[in-house]
Amino acid sequence: xxxxxxxxxxxxxLAVPLYNSDSPxxxxxxxxxxxxxxxxxxxxxxxxxxxKMDGGx
Amino acid sequence: MIAHxxxxxxxxxxxxxxxxxxxxxxxxxxxxxxxxxxAEWGLGGRRFGAWVSWFLIGGDLYTAYTVIAxxxxxxxxxxxxxFAIPYTILIYPLLYLxxxxxxxxxxxxxxxxxxxxxDGRYGNRWLALxxxxxxxxxxxxxxxxxxVGMEKVISALGFEGGPWASHLPLTIAFIILAxxxxxxxxxxxxxxxxxxDIMIYIFVIAAVIVVPLKLGGYGAVFDAAGAxxxxxxxxxxxxxxxxxxxxxxxxxxxxxxxxAMALFMYPHSMTGILAANSGTAIRKNAYMLPAYxxxxxxxxxxxxxxxxxxxxxxxxxxxxxxxxxxxxxxxFAGFAFAGIAIxxxxxxxxxxxxxxxxxxxxxxxxxxxxxxxSKEEADLAKLMSLIVKVGALIxxxxxxxxxxxxxxxxxxxxxIQVFPAVVFGLFTRWFSGWALLAGWAIGMVVGTxxxxxxxxxxxxxxxxxxxxSAYNGLIAFVLNVAVAGALSALLPNxxxxxxxxxxxxxxxxx
Numbered sequence: 001x002x003x004x005x006x007x008x009x010x011x012x013x014l015a016v017p018l019y020n021s022d023s024p025x026x027x028x029x030x031x032x033x034x035x036x037x038x039x040x041x042x043x044x045x046x047x048x049x050x051x052k053m054d055g056g057x
Numbered sequence: 058m059i060a061h062x063x064x065x066x067x068x069x070x071x072x073x074x075x076x077x078x079x080x081x082x083x084x085x086x087x088x089x090x091x092x093x094x095x096a097e098w099g100l101g102g103r104r105f106g107a108w109v110s111w112f113l114i115g116g117d118l119y120t121a122y123t124v125i126a127x128x129x130x131x132x133x134x135x136x137x138x139x140f141a142i143p144y145t146i147l148i149y150p151l152l153y154l155x156x157x158x159x160x161x162x163x164x165x166x167x168x169x170x171x172x173x174x175x176d177g178r179y180g181n182r183w184l185a186l187x188x189x190x191x192x193x194x195x196x197x198x199x200x201x202x203x204x205v206g207m208e209k210v211i212s213a214l215g216f217e218g219g220p221w222a223s224h225l226p227l228t229i230a231f232i233i234l235a236x237x238x239x240x241x242x243x244x245x246x247x248x249x250x251x252x253x254d255i256m257i258y259i260f261v262i263a264a265v266i267v268v269p270l271k272l273g274g275y276g277a278v279f280d281a282a283g284a285x286x287x288x289x290x291x292x293x294x295x296x297x298x299x300x301x302x303x304x305x306x307x308x309x310x311x312x313x314x315x316x317a318m319a320l321f322m323y324p325h326s327m328t329g330i331l332a333a334n335s336g337t338a339i340r341k342n343a344y345m346l347p348a349y350x351x352x353x354x355x356x357x358x359x360x361x362x363x364x365x366x367x368x369x370x371x372x373x374x375x376x377x378x379x380x381x382x383x384x385x386x387x388x389f390a391g392f393a394f395a396g397i398a399i400x401x402x403x404x405x406x407x408x409x410x411x412x413x414x415x416x417x418x419x420x421x422x423x424x425x426x427x428x429x430x431s432k433e434e435a436d437l438a439k440l441m442s443l444i445v446k447v448g449a450l451i452x453x454x455x456x457x458x459x460x461x462x463x464x465x466x467x468x469x470x471x472x473i474q475v476f477p478a479v480v481f482g483l484f485t486r487w488f489s490g491w492a493l494l495a496g497w498a499i500g501m502v503v504g505t506x507x508x509x510x511x512x513x514x515x516x517x518x519x520x521x522x523x524x525x526s527a528y529n530g531l532i533a534f535v536l537n538v539a540v541a542g543a544l545s546a547l548l549p550n551x552x553x554x555x556x557x558x559x560x561x562x563x564x565x566x567x
């Protein structure tokens with residue numbers, strides 16, 4: 001489970017054909033850019049979740 | 058030499074530079090330890106908590122060169138330059154899984170470098186030597202590139218002149234850096250990193266808000282950049298655009314994976330992370346450090362802002378300084394340039410410390426003077442940190458910049474080749490030391506050979522029979538693991554292991 005949570009954002013980041021397009025745009029950003037940049041905080045949340053599951057404080 | 062100097066920007070620049078110089082010298086007294094001990098000088102006594110580590114590692118990994126080079130690639134070719142983002146998404150899960158274990162075993166055993174650990178784990182000092190030399194070799198051009206980043210902002214201030222006069226400010230800055238690193242060790246960059254990181258956050262946030270306001274919003278920025286890239290692609294015949302062409306996708310993916318695997322193998326990454334005071338501090342950083350990746354995403358977009366602002370430069374590496382000069386008042390440009398220059402000092406200091414630790418512990422001690430005492434060890438490392446920096450300075454002064462750039466590209470290819478010995482070893486001892494050494498040698502030769510193109514060094518190469526191109530480092534890594542695996546199956550590992558399973562577990566999370 002923990003491995004899956006850590007792997008998920010990595011696999012999404014590498015699934016380039018999923019986000020390699022201009023539309024839909026968000027605040028003027030083509031999809032390619034807002035998807036990639038938006039994935040960064042999402043990946044941090046996944047790691048934080050694993051940290052909590054490991055009993056981290 | 059200074060006829061076209063931008064005085065306001067230069068004064069702000071010099072003021073901030075003076076501030077961090079002062080910090081660098083008093084840093085030795087911060088959480089004071091015995092600086093005649095290598096773990097104190099070279100790892101800050103492993104005393105840095107989660108927040109200090111966050112500033113130090115952030116300042117160490119997201120270098121001045123990154124701030125200059127990533128937008129430069131985006132400016133030149135567009136979407137392909139964004140590989141830096143998936144790359145920095147991949148590194149933190151990897152950090153979370155591996156480095157708390159490496160931290161625990163290095164502390165339990167008093168190891169300071171990756172090669173120390175490899176030596177203990179596999180009982181093979183030749184494998185340790187290979188890991189050490191790879192790290193030193195890859196670090197030298199990386200330090201040189203930090204100087205390139207610094208030089209770009211200094212020349213944007215208006216310093217000009219012959220080859221020697223124009224290098225003078227850089228040389229002075231570097232000598233100052235060398236002296237306080239010598240004196241204060243890892244505490245100096247740790248303290249300076251606070252200033253650097255805050256400055257970079259400030260100027261990136263300012264750019265993210267102000268520049269699109271002046272250019273008509275992000276939609277207009279991307280549209281103008283897309284049109285400019287289409288024009289470039291039509292002129293040069295090379296791919297450029299806001300999204301990737303199908304042929305660019307595999308190089309993009311493999312470059313991200315390979316760069317992520319290489320990053321933490323560099324001695325400066327090791328040094329920054331192993332200086333943490335607990336495995337938990339490292340785990341916290343795995344979810345705190347992505348904040349820098351977010352900033353990096355916006356720094357990359359500055360390449361498009363420059364295109365939209367109509368900035369024309371001969372060398373794409375000048376785009377960020379030129380963007381700030383054009384979009385902001387001089388004092389703020391001076392502030393941003395100081396942030397970038399200080400951003401070169403932090404990694405340059407950590408890199409020279411990492412290389413010096415490695416040379417002292419894994420080249421000098423085992424092969425030249427096994428009986429070296431603790432104080433002599435620290436003295437030698439301090440001296441090495443000076444030599445490494447002088448070497449990097451000479452590379453920049455006498456060789457063309459492309460030389461350092463090519464070497465740095467190769468450096469990444471080389472660093473991945475120690476990944477099996479360092480990271481696999483944290484989880485299994487199935488691989489034998491000699492097999493890993495053979496795999497490393499094959500990886501180094503193949504990786505370097507693939508990079509040597511007929512005209513220039515190339516980062517990617519067609520994979521035979523698969524119909525796509527992939528990052529050289531990753532192709533070489535696959536061969537490396539195949540060789541190491543095959544030989545380990547033939548000749549099982551029988552060497553002694555200085556570490557025990559319990560050494561890898563840290564007290565917080567068992």
